Structure formats: C-alpha cells, structure tokens
Amino acid sequence: xxxxxxxxxxxxxxxxxxxxxxxxxxxxxxxxxxxxxxxxxxxxxxxxxxxxxxxxxxxxxxxxxxxxxxxxxxxxxxxxxxxxxxxxxxxxxxxxxxxxxxxxxxxxxxxxxxxxxxxxxxxxxxxxxxxxxxxxxxxxxxxxxxxxxxxxxxxxxxxxxxxxxxxxxxxxxxxxxxxxxxxxxxxxxxxxxxxxxxxxxxxxxxxxxxxxxxxxxxxxxxxxxxxxxxxxxxxxxxxxxxxxxxxxxxxxxxxxxxxxxxxxxxxxxxxxxxxxxxxxxxxxxxxxxxxxxxxxxxxxxxxxxxxxxxxxxxxxxxxxxxxxxxxxxxxxxxxxxxxxxxxxxxxxxxxxxxxxxxxxxxxxxxxxxxxxxxxxxxxxxxxxxxxxxxxxxxxxxxxxxxxxxxxxxxxxxxxxxxxxxxxxxxxxxxxxxxxxxxxxxxxxxxxxxxxxxxxxxxxxxxxxxxxxxxxxxxx
Numbered sequence: 001x002x003x004x005x006x007x008x009x010x011x012x013x014x015x016x017x018x019x020x021x022x023x024x025x026x027x028x029x030x031x032x033x034x035x036x037x038x039x040x041x042x043x044x045x046x047x048x049x050x051x052x053x054x055x056x057x058x059x060x061x062x063x064x065x066x067x068x069x070x071x072x073x074x075x076x077x078x079x080x081x082x083x084x085x086x087x088x089x090x091x092x093x094x095x096x097x098x099x100x101x102x103x104x105x106x107x108x109x110x111x112x113x114x115x116x117x118x119x120x121x122x123x124x125x126x127x128x129x130x131x132x133x134x135x136x137x138x139x140x141x142x143x144x145x146x147x148x149x150x151x152x153x154x155x156x157x158x159x160x161x162x163x164x165x166x167x168x169x170x171x172x173x174x175x176x177x178x179x180x181x182x183x184x185x186x187x188x189x190x191x192x193x194x195x196x197x198x199x200x201x202x203x204x205x206x207x208x209x210x211x212x213x214x215x216x217x218x219x220x221x222x223x224x225x226x227x228x229x230x231x232x233x234x235x236x237x238x239x240x241x242x243x244x245x246x247x248x249x250x251x252x253x254x255x256x257x258x259x260x261x262x263x264x265x266x267x268x269x270x271x272x273x274x275x276x277x278x279x280x281x282x283x284x285x286x287x288x289x290x291x292x293x294x295x296x297x298x299x300x301x302x303x304x305x306x307x308x309x310x311x312x313x314x315x316x317x318x319x320x321x322x323x324x325x326x327x328x329x330x331x332x333x334x335x336x337x338x339x340x341x342x343x344x345x346x347x348x349x350x351x352x353x354x355x356x357x358x359x360x361x362x363x364x365x366x367x368x369x370x371x372x373x374x375x376x377x378x379x380x381x382x383x384x385x386x387x388x389x390x391x392x393x394x395x396x397x398x399x400x401x402x403x404x405x406x407x408x409x410x411x412x413x414x415x416x417x418x419x420x421x422x423x424x425x426x427x428x429x430x431x432x433x434x435x436x437x438x439x440x441x442x443x444x445x446x447x448x449x450x451x452x453x454x455x456x457x458x459x460x461x462x463x464x465x466x467x468x469x470x471x472x473x474x475x
Contacts, residue, residue: 003130005111007031009329010125010134012117012274015042017305017318018140019100024326026109033134034105035127037116041100042142043161043267043306044315045093051165052185053347054092058085059192060349070387080193082170089165117141119279122298136300136329139274139281139288140322143306143313146268148177152237156244158261171195171260175246177234178264179205181346184221186262188348191226198227198256200248205230206346210358210394210407217352217409220390237261269307284309292336293328294321302329314344341425343417350391351413355421356405362396366404371397373430375450377410382441386411393450395420401429401454412443419447430454 009025011018014036026032039046065078098104102112115128124133145160147153159167161182174190176183179201191197199205205228206214218228235253238245244261248254269287276282282289282297287309294302304321306313311321320337327335343355362370376392377383391409393416398404406420419433433451438444458464 002126005033005130005132007033007111007132007134009033009136009138010035010132011138011140012125013042013140013142013305013307014040014100014105014112015140015142015305015318016044016315017142017322018042018138019105020319020322021138021140021304021325022105022110023108024322025330026105028326028330030330031111032109033111033113033132035113035115035117035125035132037114040102040105041097043144044318045096045100047162047165049315050093050096051089052161052182052189054089055085055165055189056185056347056349058088059189062194063192063349067387080170082193083168085193086165086168116273118273118275119281120275122279123300134300136302137279138325138329139296139301139303139307140305140318141269141271141274141307143267143269143287145263146266147263148265150177150234150237152239153263156237156239156261158244158263160263161267164262167260169260171197171258173198173243173258174260174262175200175244175256175258176262176264178262178266179203179207179228179230180264180266181206181344183262183264184217185347186264187226187228188221188224191221191224196225198229198258200229200232200234200246200256202233203231206352208344209346209352209354211360213352213391213394213407213409216391217346217348217350220350221348267306267313271307286310293334294324294337295328312339312342312344314342317342341421343421345414345417347414350388350410352407352409353413353417354405354407355417356403356424357396358405358407359394359396362404366398369399370404371399371401371454373397373450373453375446375453377443377446379449380441380443380446382443382445383411385441393446395430395450397430397454401431403428403430403433406450410443410446416443416447419444 008030010033011022012035022032022034062078065075068075105112113127117125117127120126173196176187176199179199187197187199233249234246235249236247244258246256271283280298287307288303290303290308294304296303302325305318324335327333346352373395378389383389388411394407396405403423408416430451438448
C-alpha cells in the first residue's frame with residue numbers, strides 16, 4: 001500500500017535551491033515535503049562550489065610556498081601529496097554536510113523522502129511508496145554535466161565535476177575540454193599541484209566575462225605553464241594503453257595525449273524522470289519554461305535554480321530564486337526575478353568577478369552615453385604590501401554617473417564586487433561610492449578610487465581653478 005501524504009509545499013530536489021525553499025517554508029509554518037533521490041546538498045556541496053574551492057585553496061597554498069622568497073622567506077618547492085589533498089577536499093564537504101542533512105531538515109519539521117519523484121497529475125507526484133499531493137510544488141532538481149557528442153568519448157574514461165574529486169591520483173597530463181569557469185578553475189588548481197594541464201576551448205575562454213580582463217587572466221595562467229587552446233575543437237577521442245588520445249580539428253590535424261580527461265562543457269538539467277507532461281508543465285532541452293515569477297505553465301508548480309530554461313546556473317541564483325518562490329507561494333506577493341545586479345566570480349588566483357552590464361552590452365544599449373572608469377591594483381597600497389598588484393577594477397557607467405556594471409580582476413575580487421552590485425540594484429550613482437570613507441590600507445580603496453575618477457577631470461579643471469582664485473579674493 002502506498003502512503004498518501006498531503007502538504008502545503010512539496011519540493012523536488014535537495015540542492016541549494018530546494019533546501020532554501022524547504023527550510024524557509026517549514027519555519028514559516030507551511031507543511032513541507034522534500035524529495036531527493038541522490039545526496040542532500042546537491043551539486044554545490046558534493047560536486048561543485050565546495051570541493052572546487054577547497055581544491056583551489058590547497059593549490060593556492062602550494063603557489064604561496066613557491067613564491068615565498070618574494071617576502072624574504074625560503075620554503076622551496078612544496079611536496080604535494082595529491083591523495084591527502086583530496087582527503088582535505090572531502091573533509092571540507094563533511095564539515096558542511098550537517099547543515100544540509102536529513103537530520104537537520106527533519107528537525108526543522110520537513111518530511112524528507114529519499115526517492116525519485118515523478119508527476120502523476122497536475123497536483124500529485126509519486127515518490128517511492130508515497131503519493132504526495134500539495135497546494136504548491138517546487139521543482140529544484142538541479143542539473144548534471146553536459147557531455148558533448150564527441151566521437152569516441154564513450155570509449156574512454158573521462159572525468160566530470162561529479163567524478164573529479166574522487167580522483168586521488170595526480171594527473172601527469174590533464175586535458176580539459178571547456179574553457180568556462182569550471183574548466184579554468186580546475187586547470188589552475190591542478191597545475192599548481194604539479195600536473196601538466198591543457199585547456200581546449202572551441203570558442204573564447206571565459207566568454208561571458210569582460211574580454212579585456214579575461215585576457216589578462218588567461219595570460220597569467222599561461223605564464224603559470226597552463227596551455228590554453230582557444231578556437232580549437234576536439235574531432236575524435238581514442239583510448240590508448242596508458243591514457244587517452246585527442247585528435248584536434250584544423251589544418252594540419254594534431255593529436256594530444258592525456259593521462260586524464262576532464263569534460264567541463266557546462267551542465268544540463270535531466271528532466272525525463274519527472275514526467276512533466278502529466279502535470280501540464282512546458283519544457284525544452286535546456287530546462288523548464290517559467291514566467292517572471294518562476295511559475296511553470298502549471299500555475300501550482302514553480303521551477304527554480306538550474307532546471308529553469310535560460311536562467312544563470314549559480315548557487316546564489318538558486319538561493320535568490322528560492323526567495324522569489326517563498327514570497328509568491330506563501331505570501332501571495334507578485335515577486336519577480338531581476339538579474340540586473342547578478343554577480344558571478346571565477347575563483348582563480350587572481351579572481352575575476354563581474355556584475356551588471358559588460359562594456360560591450362552597455363555600448364549596444366546606450367551608445368556613446370558611457371563613461372569607462374579604471375583603477376589598477378598596482379596603485380593600491382594594500383595590494384603592494386601583499387604583492388598582489390595584478391589586475392584592477394573596470395566600471396561602466398552612464399555620463400550622468402549611474403552605475404551599469406563592473407568587472408574586477410584581482411585578489412578578493414569576489415568580495416570587492418559586492419558594493420557595485422548593491423549600487424546597481426539600488427540605482428545608485430558614482431557619487432555614493434566616491435564619497436564613501438574606506439579604511440586604509442584596504443583593497444576596497446580601489447573601488448573608491450575608480451568611482452572618484454569620474455569626477456577628477458571636472459574637479460581639477462581650469463574652471464574649478466578660476467573659482468578657487470575668485471573665492472580667495474574674499475579672504
């Protein structure tokens with residue numbers, strides 16, 4: 001006999017998006033069911049943000065040891081125990097896992113079902129031996145690795161973000177297909193830990209970022225010994241007795257051999273098991289169709305996070321979507337998504353962060369009504385003290401001072417980008433950041449310097465000097 005469960009909200013998927021909805025709904029008094037057929041915490045905790053940043057942190061320590069002589073400290077080449085480094089990665093996951101655990105959510109009053117969910121109708125799902133009816137459903141099933149149809153790929157062992165962190169052997173030569181943030185981050189991490197690394201990208205690496213700052217980062221990575229092949233396609237893959245061969249397209253054709261292959265060509269939601277058609281939910285290959293309130297074509301069902309067609313695939317967007325749904329589903333407020341102040345960060349060293357419009361997008365929209373402002377980190381005293389002078393801040397604003405976007409390449413860029421996101425979200429002008437008092441010495445002074453540069457030409461103009469001389473006549 002199947003168990004019949006009725007609730008206010010049923011959430012499908014226990015990743016960042018689903019957990020946020022389930023925790024919020026239950027604590028606000030709504031009876032809540034959470035369905036997950038894999039690991040609690042989803043992609044971010046187990047295969048994405050957490051393990052990748054833990055591996056990057058270990059790689060940064062290795063790089064710090066190699067560069068310690070800049071500070072008069074002799075360390076030498078570090079001895080890397082790659083298996084121990086991976087144990088560090090899994091220890092970090094284990095430390096965070098209790099926050100996302102079944103025990104914690106049951107303690108919050110959430111009914112957790114470990115099963116695969118599928119819709120049986122517009123208001124009902126089947127999950128294992130249970131049939132769940134709910135006033136509202138929230139699909140937060142996440143996404144998995146998108147594997148390109150490269151001939152021969154199915155005949156060789158390859159890694160994705162879901163298997164990479166179970167590899168305890170330092171690759172002799174790691175070839176990464178895909179030059180997006182995941183591919184570039186893992187390239188630097190493995191190179192700093194001692195692997196030879198090649199990145200193959202069919203178009204432009206870090207294509208969504210400001211080309212000027214992205215190219216500076218790529219040149220930095222090339223100086224660290226990483227081969228980055230842009231505009232290059234993999235035509236075919238072959239197994240070898242001790243590795244993998246990759247035939248590259250172009251003239252003349254070229255062959256690479258790798259000990260390990262990482263496929264990092266994006267992620268795609270797998271919706272087949274959900275039986276969405278039975279619930280009247282429109283969907284396509286890229287995800288579920290939603291309106292600005294994240295409602296599907298079945299108005300009782302919301303979709304959030306990586307399953308949403310066309311939505312940015314970031315953990316912070318998953319959390320943002322969750323807040324939109326809670327306001328709509330529980331409080332009947334017509335909250336809508338707004339991506340104008342969407343930030344993202346590539347967590348290399350130095351970091352590359354962005355929020356708002358790029359220069360190219362802003363020029364397409366506003367033409368010549370733009371001001372491009374810059375502040376280089378080599379002009380920042382704190383950056384000099386820490387020998388972290390690479391990169392700088394680039395701000396895009398209208399000529400009236402309204403901030404449209406910002407990109408930052410440098411140490412702590414992911415932290416430094418946040419005031420610019422607040423400024424865009426609140427419609428602030430450059431005057432707000434230029435007038436801010438920043439403690440000295442901090443990297444954040446570079447933000448103030450970039451904003452203040454907008455006013456320098458007027459402040460030190462001949463007209464201003466004449467005004468000063470005139471006022472001086474009055475004593």
